[in-house]
Structure formats: structure tokens, C-alpha cells
Amino acid sequence: MGAMAHVLAVNPVPARTQMGSSLGFHIILACFGVAFAAVTMTAEFIGIRRGDAAALLLARRWSKVMAVLVAVGAVSGTVLSYELGLLWPGLMGRFGAAFGIGFSYEGIFFFLEAIFVGVYLYGWRRLPPWAHWWSGMPIVVSGILGAMSVVAANSWMNSPAGYTLSHGKITSVDPVSVYFNAATPYETAHMVLAAYMVTGFVVAGVYAVGLLRGRRDRYHRLGFAVPFTIAGIAAPLQVMMGDIIARFIAYNQPVKFAAMEYVPRTTRDAPEWIAGIFINGHVYFGAAIPAFDSILVGFSPHTRVIGWDSVPPAQRPPLVTLIHLSFDLMVGLGFFLLALAAWQGWWWWFHRRPLVTGWFLVPSAVSGVAAVAAMEAGWVVTEVGRQPWIVYRVLLVSQAVTPASGVPVTLGVILALYAILTVVSIGVPMIMSRRWRQETPAEEEAEQVPYGPSPAGASPAGLPAPPAVHRASSGGPEAP
Secondary structure (H helix, E strand, O other), X not given: OHHHHHHHHOOOHHHHHHHHHHHHHHHHHHHHHHXXXXXXXXXXXXXXXXXXXXXXXXXXXHHHHHHHHHHHHHHHHHHHHHHHHHHOHHHHHHHHHHHHHHHHHHHHHXXXXXXXXXXXXXXXXXXXXXXXXXXXXXXXXXXXXXXXXXXXXXXXXXXXXXXXXXXXXXXXXXXHHHHOOOOXXXXXXXXXXXXXXXXXXXXXXXXXXXXXXXXXXXXXHHHHHHHHHHHXXXXXXXXXXXXXXXXXXXXXXXXXXXXHHOOOOOEOOOOEEEEEEEEOOEEEEEEEEOOHHHHHHHXXXXXXXXXHHHOOHHHOOOOHHHHHHHHHHHHHHHHHHXXXXXXXXXXXXXXXXXXXXXXXXXXXXXXXXXXXXXXXXHHHHHHXXXXXXXXXOOEEHHHHXXXXXXXXXHXXXXXXXXXXXXXXXXXXXXXXXXXXXXXXXXXXXHHHOOOOOOOOOOOHHHOOOOOOOOOOOOOOOOOO
């Protein structure tokens, strides 16, 4: 009894801060691991199909950046694996047999992804065009299935299923029910779409800056159009999926939903709060839309929405203002990105060419930052909203956290490590970009025609002769 009281008295905030910092960094790299291969292969497909040298040059350069990000992601992912055991012994010791299933599958998919990244990267001059393109397909599939496996573990924390507990210990596990718990389909779709939006808008943002600086050659136009189109297709799907997930949360995690929407008491005709700060039972600086929250949940103003008064104070999420504002930020940025995608789609429908005017490129240049911020805000909602539970309604965070006293020290080490990894993730592609800008015409031509060797003046592997790639104008670093 004394030992349990000691564990419950432990402050879980340092461990949550360390885990949250690690996840907040790693999830950005995970997005590129999931979606960057598809963006790269789209450019390569255009290059092979049309004999487009600019598209092939983009694909080859993007593949090098992809390899760097996968390597950095492997480091940050390894840190997370150790943190689960060191910071949360109560979770892993009691529920590791169920919780670890998703990570086991993720390990398999990551190995496959890493292997084929090597094949794809080193196959540019060793494989025929279409064989090389198909060698990238396992990267795309492994990235999606790996994301699904990790998300399945997180979904299980939100909707635990597939295990039998006896005297505090798991006696049997149904791997299928654990993996495909009630939340897995929703969270997986949400995460995969987020990955494609983050990757697409971040890469497009880089080339939007180049276009704004006057580099209007095909290389930069295509570098913007390919990733932006992919992210733009994902944007409306993500908005629809977000609406479905919010309704799922309202029925399966009503207390989390109450924090997201400022519903302190169970009520009908619940208003929808836009922004605002919740203090002592009142919302300040916010705007309420009468009965709209009930309409969103049950398509009727008379739908009953459960408030956080349905559980004791100790089981209510902390920081409801943070949860609500994070939710609003995610939704607001999601609609901003949707509007950008719709703007480009409208222009393409009537003009059959990409929109590259300044009025459009300026918000497009910051679309990557907006996508990352929306994704991070969504994870704040997911993780903070589940508090004080680490496994929803089964295990408290205070029961799972380590009683060790050295967590603030490891937190400092982890923050320093991720600062280094951030410099590597941004700095190495910038160095590569500078090197590409300084390439001689012969070196650039060698990259333009990756499938070789070929006779002088002929395209490799029987492809039509590609048009020349115009060099970017001077006056700043070239986009990668």
C-alpha cells in the first residue's frame, strides 16, 4: 500500500514533457517517412512517362533528401522505443503484451522501408526506368502500414480491447482485436492524410519561395505543382475525416470531447465555442454559435452532449483551454489549407494550368508551416485530452509513470539531442541544395538523365529525348 501511494505521489509532468517533446519531433519526420516516397515517385512517373528531364531531376534529388530524413527518423524512433520502457514501466509491465503488438509490426514495416529506400536510392543507374519506379512502391506501402501499426498502438490506448485481465495481469491477448480496435480505422486515416498534407505542403512551400523569387522555370513550377496537388487532394478528405472522428470521440470519449468543445455540463442545445478561454465556469474572449455543437454531434439541436461533469474532478482532463484552443487551431488551419487547395483546383479547372501568381504563392509558401502546426495541435488534443488516463478508463498516467527522480536530467539530454537532429534535418538538405546550385553543366546533365549509361545525345533506356532543364536564376539558394 505504501509503495502504491509513493507511485501515485510521483509527478508525471516531467515524463509527459519528455515523451511529448520526443513525439512532437518524431511525428514530423514520420510524415515524410509515410508520404515523401509517393511524392518522389509521382515526379519520377511524370519523368518516365513524358520523357521530362525536370521531373526526373526532381525525383532524384528528392530521393536523396528522403534518405536523409529516413535516417534521422530512425534515430528519433529508437529514442522513443527506449522512453516507453524507461518512463512508463507501469504501462509496459502491465499491458506490454497488448500494447507492444502494433510496435512489433511497425518494426517489420520499417525494416522493409529502409531496405527499399536503399534499393531505390542506389538503383537510379542500375535498374531500367520502370523497374526502378516499381522498386519504390514497397516504400510507399511500408510507410502506410508502418504508420497504421504505430497508430494502432495509440488507438488501443484510446479504445482498449482484445485482452483479458486477471488479478492485474494480462492472461490472454487477441492480436487482431488489439490491432484493429474501434479507434484504429479513424486514427489511421486521419494520420495518413495528415502525413500527405504535411509532406506535400512543406515541399510545395519550398518551391513557392523559389517561384516568388522569380525562378519560373519548369523545374520550380513542377517542384511546386506535384507536391501541392497531392496535398490538395488530401485536404478535403482530411476535413471530412476530422468531422467523422470528432463525432466518434463524442460517443466513445465524451469527456475528451467536452474539453474540446467547452461543455462543462451535460446538456442539449450545446453551443459551439470559437476560441475563448475557460476560467471558473465561464468562457472569455470566445464566440458561441447557439446549439451548433449539438447539431454537429447528432444533426439536431436537441442532441444530448455529455459534459465533463459526468465524471469526478480527478478524472477530468487538465488544461481544457489548451485542448480547446489546440482543437480550434487544427480545424482553422485545416480549412485554410482546404481553401488554398480549392483555389488552385478552381483555377486549374478553368485555365488548365497551375496558379503561380503572388497572391496565391505567398500563402502557399507558409502552407507547410500551417500543416505542421495543425498536425501538432491535433496530437495535443489526442494526448492531453485523454488525461488523466494513459489507457482510457483502465490505467492512470500516475500509475504508469516511473518513480525515478532523474527524469528532468534525461529531459534536458533529449531536448539537446532533438536540437541536433533538427539542425541535421534542415541543414543537410540546405547543404545539398547549395551543392546542386553550384553543379557544372556536365554534373547537372548527369543527374537529369539518371537511367544510363546512354549514347551521347540519346535518352537512356529508350526514353524520348527530354527537354533541357533551365538552370535556376541566381540570387539565393536554389530549392532542392
